[in-house]
Amino acid sequence: MSTAATATLDRYESPSVATGRMGMWWVLASEIVIFGGAVVCYLLYRWHHPEWAESAVHTNELIGVINTVVLLTSSLTIVLAHDAAHHGDAARAKRLMGFTILLGLAFLCFKAYEYSHEVAAGFTPVKNLFWSFYYFLTGLHALHIVAGLIAIATVMRGVGRRENMQRVEYVGIYWHFVDVVWIFLFPLLYLAPKF
Amino acid sequence: MYHMQTGHAVGFWRKYVFSTDHKVIGLQYMITGLFMAILGGFLAYAFRMQLAYPNEAVPLFGQVGPDVYNAMVTMHGTIMLFWVAQPILVSGFGNYLVPLQLGAEDMCFPRLNMLSYWTFLVSTVLLVASFFVPGGAMGGGWTGYPPLNARMDYTGVDWGGTLWILALALEFAAALMSGINVLSTTLNMRTKGMTLFRMPLFVWMQNAANLIFMFSVGPLIAGALMLLADRTLQTGFFIPAQGGDPLLWQHLFWFFGHPEVYVLLLPALGILTEVIPTFARKPIFGYRMIVYSVVAAGVLSFIVWAHHQFVSGINPQLAVAFSLTTIMISVPFAVIIFSFLATLWRASIEYKVAMLFALGMLAEFLIGGVTGIHLASTSTDIYLHDTYFVVAHFHYTMFPVTFFGMFAGIYYWFPKMFGRKMNEGLGWIHFLVTFVAFNVIFIPLFAFGLAGHQRRIYDPSLWENLVPYQHLHVIATAATIVLLLGQIPFVFNFFWSMKKGRKAERNPWKSNTLEWDTPSPPGHGNFEAAPVVYRWPYEYSAPDREEDYRPQWLAPEAKP
Amino acid sequence: MLQWLPENIASYGAQYDAVFANIYYIVGAWFLAAELFLFFCIFAFGRRKGRKAGYLPGHSWKAMSWVLIPAVVILGFDLAIDHQQVPMWRAIKEKQPPADQTVTVKGKQFVWDITHPGADGKLGTEDDKQTMNQLYVPVDKVIHLNLEAEDVIHSFFIPNLRFKQDVVPGRSIKGWFKAVKTGQYKISCAELCGVGHGNMGGWIHVLSEQDYQKWLRGEEITTSRLDKDSL
Incomplete structure (x- = not known):
């Protein structure tokens, strides 16, 4: 009797993509249409409501820029973690994933600070439809950040025991996706009104 | 030779409840779906009684007021589509059969699979719970x-609608x-x-269905969150x-809602592609042509959604374009049916019996298909939109798909699932009653729709203007009761055969696909030895052989 | 089946029902052909001792043409149907003939709030006549409708005129019809609009020119059942 791991080696028609990576791509495919749908709704409304620009100037683009930098840096650290895991350096991979988590938490803190000031200034989700979309899109994104952080932390535990090192790449793919979503949201929500 | 039936002992809970075995999960999905079908059927009974005998207390239910009526039709639609058809045809049969037909030992993410079922079960609990909250269950139509x-x-x-949205979101995630x-x-x-x-066409159809689902449901998930916030x-x-803009929701809903029809239809057609060749003892005609038709239909299904909105206030020019794409989608399905x-x-x-249900699905689905042309054509749809004609039309598509397709699959794969055959005599009764009663319910409703019944x-x-035709409601309701009673032989047959049915060998129907190369029922890990495939799955009645089938796993004999 | 359609009193009624019948006969013929073939196969090709099924995998183009040619013919019929029905759609929803009169219909939970122009023939003046669920129009006149909604989506449906249009809050949608026969006909709401949806309806009163003038003046009309306030 052979173990499942060795059995899969020559048991199946040769797979083109590693199974875990493929699973992650399917997850992203599902996510892209969710965010895609939400962003298209926003764009359609925005098209019909040029007056939203007046609301959009009240977003805090300084924090937006800082958060963009934070997320981009966290993408770099997770790539480096993948690289370290690829070369079998579990300690370094773990450390870099730790950095990524810290940066993700920093992003959430900045976001929370931003939300609280906006709400205090009266820009609540029911202020008008622009703000509804603002909270909806950034909130959905923040939830994905939280999910990503949990996933990275879970994988990090395994890496500490030198198990499933290939999963560093998979959470990395996911983390890049969350980053890319932000790259879309930032100009659409923060910058578009100013030009 | 591999021996993949890992016999390590697992307790009852790990084996049947918190299982990661794709077969157990598939059965869990199916059985949950069957239970929900009983609930959905009971709702149909109650509101059909109200329609036939307005404002008289319904036996076993009680008085049906307008609010209760709205909740019942809404929940009937929701349950039948998303808690019966989807879990049984897509997740249920898909989980059970795809790994078996591919010769795999399990799904590649077994724990994700378990998470999927348990998410689905939570959604089921939420949905059922919504009947009991103050304000009652969702009553705003299954389209929300x-x-x-x-x-x-x-x-x-009140809470009923909110729970409805949450339950749907979880069901989609599952x-x-x-x-x-x-x-x-x-x-x-x-x-x-x-x-x-x-690959067997069933596997193709399952994949197409899941791809279509994946790429259409996203915008609706976003829309559901927006509706929840509203x-x-x-x-x-x-x-x-x-x-x-209220019309935005309609676009989001139908961008998913129409492809969803094919998400449910394709797995049922997939069941037919296995059942019909087996019992016709003949290869499926035009394997590749069917595959390409499914791809074409899948692509087209993304550009037909607005035919649900011809009179909703969208641009009439747009309606003309959608009418054309909608009528065109009949072509790939015509290829498949032919x-x-x-x-x-x-x-x-x-x-x-499995073959009877498969043929029954073909015969009934044709009616659903041809009546769709009147609805796809913009001008005739003006009159028919939101009348009973539409009700009859989509029941002629969805009922054969969901129930005839499902029954064909259950009678066919039951021996594999439980190691015993179902009783054919009871099956015949079940089929005949279901077939006749179904038509008696819905043919009158076509007439009623033409008469202008909104x-x-x-x-x-x-x-x-409807009172003169009230007898049609009485006929349809009587037939509904017959249809529901007609399921009793099935339920009895199902449980009785599980324990007392005739023992089934590995390949009782002399079929070609890999699931018949496993013991009935297959153990954890499915195959005793890794199978190797030598040919396509429909090699029936080949002219150069004595037997009328040649399974995929049989090695070719050495040439003399 | 087609005899179930209620009497058609719209000016485009005959053409409209002809489109209906045309599609009905085309798809009906295909349906019968397919079902007959299916049942023929079911009864003719049952299992018999000593007879083996044919081996027809349909891999070659020649074999596939048995399926593809009928499918192409279906495509032809599809296009023909669409070609015939689209002008009807355009006539109803796009090309509105000039109005003899305009009426505003506003749906709200659970009534149709209808504003007729008064004797001056204009909306928005003092002599506008407001009614609940009752629409009065002169026969043989092109009536334009401003279709609006106050709260949720409703659908203004007059079976005898083959008229249906959703009314959507926030929009004013134009519709038109010309009734060619006097009498009273049902109006209903065809879009689920809440608990009272099943009670939301009314009547359209198609009046002769004299009767219409009488109604404008508030006089009694004997030819029409004006006392009607049921659904």
Whole structure:
């Protein structure tokens, strides 16, 4: 009797993509249409409501820029973690994933600070439809950040025991996706009104 | 030789409840779906009684007021589509059969698979719970149109609608997880020799269904969150007074809702592609042509959605374009249906119950298909939209797909699932009653729709123009009761055969696909030895052989 | 089946029902052909001792043409149907003939609020006549409708005129019809609009020119059942 791991080696028609990576791509495919749908709704409304620009100037683009930098840096650290895991350096991979988590938490803190000031200034989700979309899109994104952080932390535990090192790449793919979503949201929500 | 039936002992809970075995999960999905079908059927009984005998207390239920009526038709639609058809046809049969037919030992993400079922079960609990909250269950139509459902005041439904949205979102998440498994497993866990064009068409159909689902449901998930915010936070995504647009929801809903029809139809056609060749003892006609038709239909299904909105106030020019795409989608399905007909030509048909249901689905689905042309054509749709004609039309598509397709699959794969055969005599009774009663319910409703009966009114006796045709409601209701009673032989047969049915060997129908190369029922890990595939799955009645089938796993004999 | 359609009193009624019948006969013929073939196969090709099924995998183009040619013919019929029905759609929803009169219909939970122009023939003046669920129009006149909604989506449906249009809050949608026969006909709401949806309806009163003038003046009309306030 052979173990499942060795059995899969020559048991199946040769797979083109590693199974875990493929699973992650399917997850992203599902996510892209969710965010895609939400962003298209926003764009359609925005098209019909040029007056939203007046609301959009009240977003805090300084924090937006800082958060963009934070997320981009966290993408770099997770790539480096993948690289370290690829070369079998579990300690370094773990450390870099730790950095990524810290940066993700920093992003959430900045976001929370931003939300609280906006709400205090009266820009609540029911202020008008622009703000509804603002909270909806950034909130959905923040939830994905939280999910990503949990996933990275879970994988990090395994890496500490030198198990499933290939999963560093998979959470990395996911983390890049969350980053890319932000790259879309930032100009659409923060910058578009100013030009 | 591998021995993959890992016999390590697992306790009852790990084996049957918190199982990661794709077969157990598939059965869990199916059985949950069957239970929900009983609930959905009971709702149909109660509101059909109200329609036939307005404002008389319904036996076993009680008085049906307009609010209860709205909740019942809404929940009937929701349950039958998303808690019966979807879990049984897509997640249920898909989970059970895709790994078996590919020669795999399990899905490639077994724990994700378990998470999928348990997410689905939570969604089921939420949905059932919504009947018991103050304000009752969702009563704003299964399409959830705003503004009606964007403010609680408009329907009087309170938590019911909110739970409905949450339950749907969870159900979608569960179906996505299950779909990711099917797609990845198909790509990466085909046994040696199982090239893409040697896969059974059932596997093709399952993959197409899951792809269509994955790419259509996203925008609706986003829309559902927006609707949820409108209901609970009073935002105005769909409220015109606050700048929102109610038609946006309709676009999001039908961008998913129409492809969803094919998400449910394709797995049922997949069941037919296995059942019909087996009992016709004949290869499926035009394997590749069917595959390409499915791809074409899948692509087209994304550009037909607005035919649900011809009279909703969209641009009339746009309606013309959508009418054309909608009428065109009949072509790939015509190819598939004709291929089935060609498969039956010069066949050698065994009239087993599974085959009866498969043929029944073909016969009934044709009615659903041809009546769709009147609705796809913009001008005739003006009159028919939101009448009972539509009700009859989509029941003629969805009922054969869901129930005839499902029964064909259950009678066919029951021996594999439980190691015993179902009783054919009881099956014949079940089939005949279901077939006749179904037609007697819905043919009158076509007539009623033509007579101008609008949908979702709780008391037709208030409508002077409908009163002369009230007898049609009585006929349909009587037939509904017969149809429901007709399921008793099935339920009995199902449980009785599980314990007392005739023992089934590995390959009781002399079939070609890999699931019949396993013990009945297969153990954890499925195959005793890794199967190798030598040919396509429909090698029936080959002229150069004595037996009329040649399974995929049989090695070719050495040439003398 | 077609005899179930209620009497058609729209000016485009005959053409409209002809489109209906045309599609009905085309798809009906295909349906019968397919079902007959299916049942023929079911009864003719049952299992018999000593007879083996044919081996027809349909891999070659020649074999596939048995399926593809009928499918192409279906495509032809599809296009023909669409070609015939689209002008009807355009006539109803796009090309509105000039109005003899305009009426505003506003749906709200659970009534149709209808504003007729008064004797001056204009909306928005003092002599506008407001009614609940009762629409009065002169026969043989082109009536334009401003279709609006106050709260949720409703659908203004007059079976005898083959008229249906959703009314959507926040929009004013134009519709038109010309009734060619006097009498009273049902109006209903065809879109689920809440608890009272099943009670939301009314009547359209198609009046002769004299009767219409009488109604404008508030006089009694004997030819029409004006006392009607049921659904």
